Amino acid sequence: METLLYLTLLISGFYTPSSCLHQYHLITNNMNWTDAQSYCRAHYTDLATVDDMEDQNRLITSVSFDGWFWIGLKKGDSMKWNWSLADRRFYREGETEFRNWDTGTPQNGNCVLMSTAGLWNNTSCDDQHHFICYDGKQDTNLTYVLIQENKAWIDAQSYCRQHHTDLVSVRNQTENTEIEKKISLRGLPVWIGLFQDSWRWSDQSDSSFRNWQSGWPSTDQGYNCTLVSSDPSSDYYSKWINVPCDNNYPFICCDSAVETPEKPQLKRQVVRMKMTPKDQHLNISDPAVQDSILQEIRNKLKEQGLPADTKVTWKKQPDGKVFHKEEEGSPKKEEEKKMKRMMTKREL
Known part of the structure; x- marks a missing residue:
């Protein structure tokens, strides 16, 4: 999934x-x-x-x-x-x-x-x-x-x-x-x-x-x-x-x-990520699980040089959810399949 x-x-x-x-x-x-x-x-x-x-x-x-x-x-x-x-x-x-x-x-x-x-x-x-x-x-x-x-x-x-x-x-x-x-x-x-x-x-x-x-x-x-x-x-x-x-x-x-010039607005960046959970039974709607994933992301970002005081949060979608399963047949999914086929042809 x-x-x-x-x-x-x-x-x-x-x-x-x-x-x-x-x-x-x-x-x-x-x-x-x-x-x-x-x-x-x-x-x-x-x-x-x-x-x-x-x-x-x-x-x-x-x-x-x-x-x-x-x-x-x-x-x-x-x-x-x-x-x-x-x-x-x-x-x-x-x-x-x-x-x-x-x-x-x-x-x-x-x-x-x-x-x-x-x-x-x-x-x-x-x-x-x-x-x-x-x-x-x-x-x-x-x-x-x-x-x-x-x-x-x-x-x-x-x-x-x-x-x-x-x-x-x-x-x-x-x-x-x-x-x-x-x-x-x-x-x-x-x-x-x-x-x-x-x-x-x-x-x-x-x-x-x-x-x-x-x-x-x-x-x-x-x-x-x-x-x-x-x-x-x-x-x-x-x-x-x-x-x-x-x-x-x-x-x-x-x-x-x-x-005031001395107090600039916060800089906000939204990043879309894809994840494949190792545990298929993991309840990713559980706030404790979401907090645990966020903490891992914070640690990874720190390792890559992002300032330790950066604030990281989940962005909720209009339906109130953070996580969405990517369905077969979606435009994004079809684009990924197309890219994989092109890469396979190049390798051949």
């Missing part, structure tokens, strides 16, 4: 910052959150959205004096699971939804632990545990870094962002198994980057990036809108807190994202 495989190569870092930058504008008028939102929508695009740490750092440097400022994050009505690492290009289709819950979970608790058996449980974010950081920097050979210090989830997140890239995201069963092996000998569960909250951006962005101060957000009734501090002398510098939306503060608007 011959099967067509479709392979997408993202010729770029395995994790790169956003190639589009928000343009931030400080408005020094004191307004409540709702009026600030209306002002930004009338004069710019919306209240500020923050997609990642690069956005966060640029937002802070765009502020010309020290103080507290509204951004566009507001508490909503429904809870949603998010990954701490918010860059959407880090995930291929469906990977943000991968879960490996233990029996009877999720229940109470907004932050997620992985047990030494590789199963997930949710618990209070204030609990203290070891944690796993993801490191996507090109100058390191460590992808998953086990930190054997007990920290609350928010403090573990801050540590990973300061020293590596972020708390680890687990995108598929293969990665889940790799992390399980990393922690199995320690006998203790670890924080991963999955959390749930009901916070939503004013511009309806689905960015899961959060940068709360340790101990926040407050659960006080009516504390539904978000402030960021630009005071470098404060322990709250660049961190977020939530307060009542009727309070009056300056605010930060943003324009639509723009391209």
Whole structure:
């Protein structure tokens, strides 16, 4: 049986910052959150959205004096699971939804632990545990870094962002198994980057990036809108807190994202491949089998000199499938037969 495989190569870092930058504008008028939102929508695009740490750092440097400022994050009505690492290009289709819950979970608790058996449980974010950081920097050979210090989830997140890239995201069963092996000998569960909250951006962005101060957000009734501090002398510098939306503060608007020469678009190359499985009973629709094949392809590409941080994913076809059996009589098949006949005549 011959099967067509479709392979997408993202010729770029395995994790790169956003190639589009928000343009931030400080408005020094004191307004409540709702009026600030209306002002930004009338004069710019919306209240500020923050997609990642690069956005966060640029937002802070765009502020010309020290103080507290509204951004566009507001508490909503429904809870949603998010990954701490918010860059959407880090995930291929469906990977943000991968879960490996233990029996009877999720229940109470907004932050997620992985047990030494590789199963997930949710618990209070204030609990203290070891944690796993993801490191996507090109100058390191460590992808998953086990930190054997007990920290609350928010403090573990801050540590990973300061020293590596972020708390680890687990995108598929293969990665889940790799992390399980990393922690199995320690006998203790670890924080991963999955959390749930009901916070939503004013511009309806689905960015899961959060940068709360340790101990926040407050659960006080009516504390539904978000402030960021630009005071470098404060322990709250660049961190977020939530307060009542009727309070009056300056605010930060943003324009639509723009391209910059320093941040080029990802280079994408689609390659069609043909494979003849040795095991005719192999279930090539099994995600674990597909992940295993991808890993072999990554290893082969590295051996041939392709950068180790190249991202390799399967490209799904319109019917949602990756693999297609090449049928007898198809134009491609007939062309191959014709070429074989021509080669045979030359040999004769």
